[in-house]
Amino acid sequence: MSEAEIEKLEIAFEQKITDDVRIEPKDWMPEKYRKTQIRQISQHAHSEIVGMLPEGNWISRAPSLRRKVALLAKVQDEAGHGLYLYSACETLGVTRDDLYEQLHTGKAKYSSIFNYPTVSWADMGAVGWLVDGAAIINQIPLMNTSYGPYARAMVRVCKEESFHQRQGFEIMLKLANGTEEQKEMAQDALNRWWWPSLMMLGPTDAESVHTEQSLRWKLKRKTNDELRQQFIDQTVPQAEVLGLTIPDPDLKWNEERQSYDFGPIDWDEFWQVVKGHGPCNKERISARVGAWERGEWVRDGAMAYAAKKEIKKAV
Amino acid sequence: MKNNWPLWEVFIRSKNGLEHKHCGSLHASDAEMALVNARDVYTRRMEGVSIWVVESKNITATNPDNNGELFEPAQDKVYRHPTFYKLPDELKHM
Ligand SMILES: [Fe+2]
Ligand SMILES: [Fe+2]
Numbered sequence: 001m002s003e004a005e006i007e008k009l010e011i012a013f014e015q016k017i018t019d020d021v022r023i024e025p026k027d028w029m030p031e032k033y034r035k036t037q038i039r040q041i042s043q044h045a046h047s048e049i050v051g052m053l054p055e056g057n058w059i060s061r062a063p064s065l066r067r068k069v070a071l072l073a074k075v076q077d078e079a080g081h082g083l084y085l086y087s088a089c090e091t092l093g094v095t096r097d098d099l100y101e102q103l104h105t106g107k108a109k110y111s112s113i114f115n116y117p118t119v120s121w122a123d124m125g126a127v128g129w130l131v132d133g134a135a136i137i138n139q140i141p142l143m144n145t146s147y148g149p150y151a152r153a154m155v156r157v158c159k160e161e162s163f164h165q166r167q168g169f170e171i172m173l174k175l176a177n178g179t180e181e182q183k184e185m186a187q188d189a190l191n192r193w194w195w196p197s198l199m200m201l202g203p204t205d206a207e208s209v210h211t212e213q214s215l216r217w218k219l220k221r222k223t224n225d226e227l228r229q230q231f232i233d234q235t236v237p238q239a240e241v242l243g244l245t246i247p248d249p250d251l252k253w254n255e256e257r258q259s260y261d262f263g264p265i266d267w268d269e270f271w272q273v274v275k276g277h278g279p280c281n282k283e284r285i286s287a288r289v290g291a292w293e294r295g296e297w298v299r300d301g302a303m304a305y306a307a308k309k310e311i312k313k314a315v
Numbered sequence: 316m317k318n319n320w321p322l323w324e325v326f327i328r329s330k331n332g333l334e335h336k337h338c339g340s341l342h343a344s345d346a347e348m349a350l351v352n353a354r355d356v357y358t359r360r361m362e363g364v365s366i367w368v369v370e371s372k373n374i375t376a377t378n379p380d381n382n383g384e385l386f387e388p389a390q391d392k393v394y395r396h397p398t399f400y401k402l403p404d405e406l407k408h409m
Contacts, residue, residue: 076359087341090322097319
């Protein structure tokens with residue numbers, strides 16, 4: 001293609017973005033848009049899949065059948081979210097195997113939050129309430145993202161998320177109104193998950209390398225700082241209902257801004273975790289890679305069986 | 316990697332009386348497994364009463380580069396719409 005032709009395509013593409021016309025898989029798109037989208041959607045898919053690990057670890061130890069079916073259904077949903085997103089990502093011309101490979105070799109990132117351990121049952125409450133809560137805030141604007149398959153996947157995901165947060169909140173509510181010891185468990189979980197949940201919404205706008213271009217292409221519809229503020233404003237009253245204390249001495253209502261002011265975030269910790277030095281990075285990836293490798297004979301067996309059936313059909 | 320499971324497109328009828336609608340794709344070794352996986356991935360909340368799966372490579376699609384010649388000719392055929400025809404006001408129903 002000549003440069004003039006490419007320029008014409010670029011103009012038509014930018015016009016679609018401006019007019020809020022969705023970009024669909026076979027439409028022409030700038031290579032950088034495609035790459036950025038692959039990165040964003042695959043990171044999101046990896047987060048859903050790795051996100052099953054910290055909670056999956058508690059299914060067999062749930063305190064009642066009611067809690068167990070709910071947690072099991074939630075973790076199963078996260079697998080579904082990963083699958084919707086991988087298939088959206090594959091429409092951009094990347095294969096599932098490439099995507100897995102990037103995750104398994106550490107080339108691709110997933111949400112930093114899943115590198116923290118889940119040490120008590122109260123963590124199932126805190127994760128559902130805070131982590132899924134933050135995820136919802138991040139995902140709702142993405143229902144309007146410019147890439148059609150991603151936007152459609154987000155609509156399904158968002159529909160399913162709200163039960164996740166409610167089941168988590170319910171766990172917290174029960175503990176917070178339980179014995180002294182149970183209340184302490186709930187407070188301890190909040191103490192450990194609060195700051196990582198704020199970090200999960202991404203680096204501050206000043207530090208975020210991709211934000212500006214992503215906003216322009218409507219791949220992202222709100223900045224990380226906007227999302228974080230929204231999360232805090234929404235969560236503080238919920239903590240009050242629980243009677244728990246958010247572990248931030250600087251947290252205080254700002255009448256003028258009609259928002260909460262909050263204390264400094266430890267970004268060194270965030271970058272440590274992103275770079276692979278969080279408490280559970282190694283454990284998460286090795287669990288994921290192990291599951292993939294142990295499943296190889298099943299995948300091969302299924303293909304061999306399918307091939308055998310094909311041959312039988314032919315004769 | 317060898318032996319990759321092929322990609323399937325999934326279509327779901329949400330209730331009788333409605334058409335099957337595309338809802339996404341998934342990998343499976345054969346059609347039977349694609350149906351079972353589609354049930355788990357796309358109908359966990361009673362979203363469907365019937366599922367179709369088609370191996371993605373069997374779908375032929377129009378090329379968006381040809382959208383002009385394919386779809387624009389319909390734009391100036393206003394006479395295909397009822398509003399094109401001017402009828403007297405006395406005529407109550409038509
Ligand atoms: Fe999810
Ligand atoms: Fe979730």
